[in-house]
Amino acid sequence: MTDLLPFIVVGLAAGSLYGLAGVGLTLTYTTTGVFNFAHGALAAAAAFVFFTLHVDWGWPWPLAVATAVVVVGALGGLVVERVTRNVSEADSAAGVVVTVGLMLAVQGLVQWHYGVTTRQVAPFLAGTTGHIGGVAVTAQQTAAIVIAAAATVGLFVFLRTSRLGTEMRAVVDNSSLLDLNGSNPNRVRTAAWMIGSSFAALTGVLIAPFLGLDASLLTLLVVQAFGAVAVGRFRSLPLTYAGGIAIGVGAALLTKWVGGHTVLAGLPAALPFLVLFLALVIWPPPALARQAAGGVSTRRTIAMPLKAKAGAGIVTAALVIAVPRLVGAKLPTFTSGAGFVIVFVSLALLVRTSGQISLCHASFGAVGATSFAYFASSSGLHLPWFLALVLAGLAVVPLGAVVAIPAIRLSGLHLALATFGFAILMERVAYPSALMFGALGLRRAPRPSFATGDTQLFYVTVAVAAAVCGLVVVITRTRLGRLLRGLAESPLALNTNGLNVSVARIVVFAISAFLAGIGGALFAAATGSVNGHSFGSFNSLLYLVILAVAGRALIPSAIVAAVALAVAPAYLPNAFVEYQGLIFGFTTVVLVLATTVRVNARSTRVVARLGANPVRARLVESGAST
Amino acid sequence: MLRIDAVTAGYGHTTVLHDVTVVVPDGSVVAMLGPNGAGKTTLLRVASGLLVPWSGRLIVDGTDATGASPHRLRSLGVCLVPEGRGIFPSLTVRENLRLCCRAGQETSGLERARESFPVLGKRLEQIAGTMSGGEQQMLALARAYAGDARVVLLDEVSMGLAPKVVDEIFAFLARLAAEGISLLLVEQYVSKAMAIADYVCLLDRGALSFVGEPAELSESTILANYLGAEAVGA
Amino acid sequence: MSGLEVSGLTVRFGGNVAVNNLSLEAPLGRLTGLIGPNGAGKTTTFAAISGLVRPDEGIIRLFDRDVSGLAAPPRAQLGLGRTFQRPELCSSLSVAENVALGWEARAAGGNPWRHLVPRRTDGRALREAVATAVELCGIGDIRERKVGSLSVGRRRLVELARVRAGGYRLLLLDEPSSGLETAETTRFGAVIRRMVDEDGVGILLVEHDMALVMEVCDYLFTLDFGERIFAGTPAATRASGVVRAAYLGDAVLQDAAG
Ligand SMILES: Nc1ncnc2c1ncn2[C@@H]1O[C@H](COP(=O)(O)OP(=O)(O)OP(=O)(O)O)[C@@H](O)[C@H]1O
Ligand SMILES: Nc1ncnc2c1ncn2[C@@H]1O[C@H](COP(=O)(O)OP(=O)(O)OP(=O)(O)O)[C@@H](O)[C@H]1O
Ligand SMILES: [Mg+2]
Numbered sequence A: 001m002t003d004l005l006p007f008i009v010v011g012l013a014a015g016s017l018y019g020l021a022g023v024g025l026t027l028t029y030t031t032t033g034v035f036n037f038a039h040g041a042l043a044a045a046a047a048f049v050f051f052t053l054h055v056d057w058g059w060p061w062p063l064a065v066a067t068a069v070v071v072v073g074a075l076g077g078l079v080v081e082r083v084t085r086n087v088s089e090a091d092s093a094a095g096v097v098v099t100v101g102l103m104l105a106v107q108g109l110v111q112w113h114y115g116v117t118t119r120q121v122a123p124f125l126a127g128t129t130g131h132i133g134g135v136a137v138t139a140q141q142t143a144a145i146v147i148a149a150a151a152t153v154g155l156f157v158f159l160r161t162s163r164l165g166t167e168m169r170a171v172v173d174n175s176s177l178l179d180l181n182g183s184n185p186n187r188v189r190t191a192a193w194m195i196g197s198s199f200a201a202l203t204g205v206l207i208a209p210f211l212g213l214d215a216s217l218l219t220l221l222v223v224q225a226f227g228a229v230a231v232g233r234f235r236s237l238p239l240t241y242a243g244g245i246a247i248g249v250g251a252a253l254l255t256k257w258v259g260g261h262t263v264l265a266g267l268p269a270a271l272p273f274l275v276l277f278l279a280l281v282i283w284p285p286p287a288l289a290r291q292a293a294g295g296v297s298t299r300r301t302i303a304m305p306l307k308a309k310a311g312a313g314i315v316t317a318a319l320v321i322a323v324p325r326l327v328g329a330k331l332p333t334f335t336s337g338a339g340f341v342i343v344f345v346s347l348a349l350l351v352r353t354s355g356q357i358s359l360c361h362a363s364f365g366a367v368g369a370t371s372f373a374y375f376a377s378s379s380g381l382h383l384p385w386f387l388a389l390v391l392a393g394l395a396v397v398p399l400g401a402v403v404a405i406p407a408i409r410l411s412g413l414h415l416a417l418a419t420f421g422f423a424i425l426m427e428r429v430a431y432p433s434a435l436m437f438g439a440l441g442l443r444r445a446p447r448p449s450f451a452t453g454d455t456q457l458f459y460v461t462v463a464v465a466a467a468v469c470g471l472v473v474v475i476t477r478t479r480l481g482r483l484l485r486g487l488a489e490s491p492l493a494l495n496t497n498g499l500n501v502s503v504a505r506i507v508v509f510a511i512s513a514f515l516a517g518i519g520g521a522l523f524a525a526a527t528g529s530v531n532g533h534s535f536g537s538f539n540s541l542l543y544l545v546i547l548a549v550a551g552r553a554l555i556p557s558a559i560v561a562a563v564a565l566a567v568a569p570a571y572l573p574n575a576f577v578e579y580q581g582l583i584f585g586f587t588t589v590v591l592v593l594a595t596t597v598r599v600n601a602r603s604t605r606v607v608a609r610l611g612a613n614p615v616r617a618r619l620v621e622s623g624a625s626t
Numbered sequence B: 001m002l003r004i005d006a007v008t009a010g011y012g013h014t015t016v017l018h019d020v021t022v023v024v025p026d027g028s029v030v031a032m033l034g035p036n037g038a039g040k041t042t043l044l045r046v047a048s049g050l051l052v053p054w055s056g057r058l059i060v061d062g063t064d065a066t067g068a069s070p071h072r073l074r075s076l077g078v079c080l081v082p083e084g085r086g087i088f089p090s091l092t093v094r095e096n097l098r099l100c101c102r103a104g105q106e107t108s109g110l111e112r113a114r115e116s117f118p119v120l121g122k123r124l125e126q127i128a129g130t131m132s133g134g135e136q137q138m139l140a141l142a143r144a145y146a147g148d149a150r151v152v153l154l155d156e157v158s159m160g161l162a163p164k165v166v167d168e169i170f171a172f173l174a175r176l177a178a179e180g181i182s183l184l185l186v187e188q189y190v191s192k193a194m195a196i197a198d199y200v201c202l203l204d205r206g207a208l209s210f211v212g213e214p215a216e217l218s219e220s221t222i223l224a225n226y227l228g229a230e231a232v233g234a
Numbered sequence C: 001m002s003g004l005e006v007s008g009l010t011v012r013f014g015g016n017v018a019v020n021n022l023s024l025e026a027p028l029g030r031l032t033g034l035i036g037p038n039g040a041g042k043t044t045t046f047a048a049i050s051g052l053v054r055p056d057e058g059i060i061r062l063f064d065r066d067v068s069g070l071a072a073p074p075r076a077q078l079g080l081g082r083t084f085q086r087p088e089l090c091s092s093l094s095v096a097e098n099v100a101l102g103w104e105a106r107a108a109g110g111n112p113w114r115h116l117v118p119r120r121t122d123g124r125a126l127r128e129a130v131a132t133a134v135e136l137c138g139i140g141d142i143r144e145r146k147v148g149s150l151s152v153g154r155r156r157l158v159e160l161a162r163v164r165a166g167g168y169r170l171l172l173l174d175e176p177s178s179g180l181e182t183a184e185t186t187r188f189g190a191v192i193r194r195m196v197d198e199d200g201v202g203i204l205l206v207e208h209d210m211a212l213v214m215e216v217c218d219y220l221f222t223l224d225f226g227e228r229i230f231a232g233t234p235a236a237t238r239a240s241g242v243v244r245a246a247y248l249g250d251a252v253l254q255d256a257a258g
């Protein structure tokens, strides 16, 4: 027991902070309906601000802590409220996209300003406060434990007893009714976001001495918080806090036990995701009482007239055919771009027609790529090239099903969380294993024997991409597409009309995973060899955000997204690749703001503060007028 | 006094209300009748600040409140009980009632609501969204009693209520009016509404076709105006 | 007897008994009413019949088959359709699309293959079903309107058209006429009467509009506090002292419809 004690103390301190982060996240989710993926990024920003003030400028620590928490909390709260205001009652898909964009933007901003290397920082509270069973407890650890507990209790009491607390829980149900009751809903929401952001900021400041100052590490802290939130079933603050502690202590103990085993080395780090995943599956959160609002993003596809469509198609085809002549040595980039068109189309199929969000499409691509390498290469099974391609796609499907089936019954948000947890789990545990990228971290993938030249390979890849696009268009136009559009708005109606709701969702998810696997495989064949880095967990986030920025039309947006991700870097300075997250995240945020502004400008005559759902009201307006 | 003055309003590119003027004098009950889709709900949305009119003005006690937000109008004493279920489903009944009242007057407001609807008093801790449709409607209606409104706008509040309860509700409305609170009442129970109304307005396809006292309206005029020629034949 | 039979149904929520040992039947070709005060347990009964709530006790038989253990979709597949007290529609889809969706949902069921590849004859059958239903419910003029822009009354008609197009044999209608104006209510009564008389479907109707209920129903069950307090023809129900005391009140009938 005594040899476990040091680990328990470390775990308690870390777990308290996970709990603190989780509590802030739960607060904003229950009061605004938006699950803030940028929570960890705010923590990172606050940590950097604090250490600039304290270490670089020499401010006393209490002043620096207060300033960092208040400034980041208030600013962050204002920004997040503004950005999410018009999606706050819309579907979870829009909320995920916006906050993921915000997360990439904030994280990119921090990295841009402070660089990517980890800075070690000394604890700002020196010394120890005492000993428990011979184990020294540092002042920093004590502070973390005490502050987290106090903040949680304070928030709990505030929410239960104060009028503002009640208003915060009411605004998510029906904000216009709250308005009719005499409280300004935007003010209530801003207050909630400010408190939530302050919790994030406080977590960041307190945890940095343990983790070091590293923007991506601190941003990922949020995932520990996801685990805690799932334990709290997305609404209970005390349970969330307890979940955080359990994760912290559990991870610390695991670190001790797995000690020397290399196979299990990734396990402690993966614990939060396992907790997230298992909590979602074993103890599914109840559906929110409020009416699920419909899939907003799904219906606003731009309907081009048929002639224009045909024209655009012909121009695109001509351009694509001419590419090998035009681009010279850069052709391989275009070939991998064509591979990415498939990945993006598969994602667009999921997001746009069913309002479901996957944050693990990069992992699907990775599994497709490595299994393709195994099936096709001479050191593997050496199957015919096309057969290997199809098998690579099929290999992803069962994996996709394992992630999706438990979560899909719940909601779009839960699916997004489960897939994100899965992506990180894959990256940490599966990528290094011999089944995937192995110790070398690299896999070679062959070209087809009939298309060994760059130009031929380009045409083969484009042909497959075109076939996939055609297939996806057909799917969205036929029964499955219609059912999914209906499901996004009223699952209950379809359920009582005889549809097994999960089947439709799983079918589209499986198709999407299959196509993503094929896209990954083609990318591997185009580049000749792939490493895990091309399919990191953050890439999935980037895909989603780029796709959102690339427009609303199904196929064109996928093509634009693939060009932006895979082709543009070849023509732009290196900084573009380095700051892709920042650029696209920022663009998402700006676009969200700009669209709402534009909608308002167009209808200056009507500022409809209407119904329970402003976005929907606007959409209905525009739908009715076209 | 609430005055909706020459208001034109609608959604997107569709105009719903054409140059409508309605006055609710202090302490009086105005019944607003009209067929489905006539624009009654739209009119109440304008009066409560949910929808900003394209032209025309909204005047509360002499102050121009055109374009004011719903919470500002609430502080001027205008209270809307919206169509459908105007409650916060995930909050308890007690919390719902608390939010209906001004800060500081929660206890007295709660008492008034319990007097009006004993059912609610027995279910203070139930999550509002799990109550039956009619119980939710009573909770929504409690807003009118619990708060300290001066003009109450009611949009088909008797919808989905048992006949006995409907009778009780009209008795309540009469009591409310007797306390000097003005009411603008949209109702499907035409004759009940007429019985407590001081003035009646008929709204047809977004325009007023009649304004006057109930006695001026014969049953047949209402039928012809309200139901349209097609329905009379049916 | 073929149709719906409920026996000994009990549903509890925590300590609260919403439905208590309720038995009723709604045979095909009869318009059966279910009335009772607010909170009597009517919607809960519907939820239990359609498979959305698991009853604590009781047996539900549909077309002579015990369906107590089935989930909602298979019950719908057997021919049980329903509408909701608060219309469940997709607001961003048009009226016609909403009506068609019910049919397609039933056709797709739980078969993944049928989600992707409709039967050859489906296209025509669907178009016909939608056209008939839309026409019967009198919403032909708003076929292409988005449901989100319709008033509450019209939405109820769209929902009715959806169950009608789905070809269900037994319908549960939860306050379908609330929010309809008097003329539309009358029309609505005629529509459901026709569905019963001409197509031979069975309907179980929950409604607070007594004028409509007394006019169209063949038989009435009255609930109070989850228990059946009366069963009989509309005339007998109106005359019953228990029903008057629990539900109707005194001065009801002369102006229920205004
Ligand atoms: N959010 C909206 N967007 C577009 N059109 C709308 C919207 N809400 C209502 N309408 C349209 O405005 C018109 C008037 O609707 P309104 O709801 O005011 O009617 P109403 O008189 O209250 O009818 P009911 O008796 O059915 O409640 C209708 O034609 C309706 O379709
Ligand atoms: N999920 C739930 N949890 C707790 N109580 C519930 C739940 N659902 C319903 N109830 C209670 O069960 C009782 C019956 O409700 P139900 O909705 O069946 O009534 P109803 O007869 O349809 O009434 P109405 O005519 O007002 O719609 C009510 O008292 C309600 O508060
Ligand atoms: Mg209305």
Ligand SMILES: [Mg+2]
Residues within 6 Å of the ligand: B132, B133, B134, C042, C043, C044, C085
């Ligand atoms: Mg009910």
